[in-house]
Amino acid sequence: MSLIVIGSVALDSVETPHGQREEILGGSASYFSTVASYFTKVKLVAVVGEDFPEEHVAFLKDRGVDLEGLRKSKGRTFRWKGRYGENLNEAQTLETQLNVLETFNPELPASYTDAPYVFLANIDPELQGKVLDQVKAPKFIACDTMNYWITGKPAALREILQRIDCLVVNDGEARQLSGETNITRAAKKIRAMGPKQVIIKRGEYGALVFGEETFAAPAFPLEEVKDPTGAGDSFAGGFMGYLASTGRNDHEAVRAAAVMGSVTASFAVEEFSLDRLKRLSRPDIDGRYEAFRRLVRF
Ligand code: AMP
Numbered sequence: 001m002s003l004i005v006i007g008s009v010a011l012d013s014v015e016t017p018h019g020q021r022e023e024i025l026g027g028s029a030s031y032f033s034t035v036a037s038y039f040t041k042v043k044l045v046a047v048v049g050e051d052f053p054e055e056h057v058a059f060l061k062d063r064g065v066d067l068e069g070l071r072k073s074k075g076r077t078f079r080w081k082g083r084y085g086e087n088l089n090e091a092q093t094l095e096t097q098l099n100v101l102e103t104f105n106p107e108l109p110a111s112y113t114d115a116p117y118v119f120l121a122n123i124d125p126e127l128q129g130k131v132l133d134q135v136k137a138p139k140f141i142a143c144d145t146m147n148y149w150i151t152g153k154p155a156a157l158r159e160i161l162q163r164i165d166c167l168v169v170n171d172g173e174a175r176q177l178s179g180e181t182n183i184t185r186a187a188k189k190i191r192a193m194g195p196k197q198v199i200i201k202r203g204e205y206g207a208l209v210f211g212e213e214t215f216a217a218p219a220f221p222l223e224e225v226k227d228p229t230g231a232g233d234s235f236a237g238g239f240m241g242y243l244a245s246t247g248r249n250d251h252e253a254v255r256a257a258a259v260m261g262s263v264t265a266s267f268a269v270e271e272f273s274l275d276r277l278k279r280l281s282r283p284d285i286d287g288r289y290e291a292f293r294r295l296v297r298f
Pocket of ligand 1: 234
């Protein structure tokens, strides 16, 4: 079943203990749609500026991502600059330039409006709301956000929480949103704000799914993490892509989808930008999924 995503398409400048890169392809929707394209038909809603390199558009097109909803506007592309220290689980934002995102008014192409699966990737919650207004009969809606929007647009974010099925955030964001330091209590408080399910990502410690029941998906143990940027979006891409490919959203399917999210996130962090995802194949994904079975069997 088809899946639509709204999010950022960005030029990132990133510094990690493994090196530094300037103006590389990034953005929540870029990671998400690339990963999800290995599972299902993905329809992208996003905006870039006139300075956005054509090769990145060509790459997404090659991946089979539907780009009818990708707008090119006058001005500069959204830019994010971040740094990771030895603790690779937490990004330090050095600079956020909204640029063309500031005036973006997403209008869904007619072919997008009956998508059953919707992912509201990290972007202004007001834009997330505008997209939701235009989807006719969504079956499953999941959403991501970050500190920038939790503090910058709290009212709009609260409204979104009442309209979604599942929130996917990292532990720092869950604590900030709920005001609770304990993760289990944080999840309970967030569920009381609207979403039936909350997935809390904990970097190298894996992800916890809080819903009717609680499920833990470990992170795949890697010897080297070069750049954690996009791990969350790649988790979400595997999670939603898998669910959309099965047409399900029951708890058993959500468990398998969370493991698939851990698998896809583990590839994203092996190299800078989307470099590893560009060389990914479905057998790579399925092979690591099987390795997960052995990892957690007891
Ligand atoms: P992740 O590491 O999965 O949480 O997401 C990283 C991506 O989020 C980067 O590629 C950034 O371009 C993007 N990003 C950072 N800040 C924002 C923001 N305020 N709004 C939308 N996207 C952002």
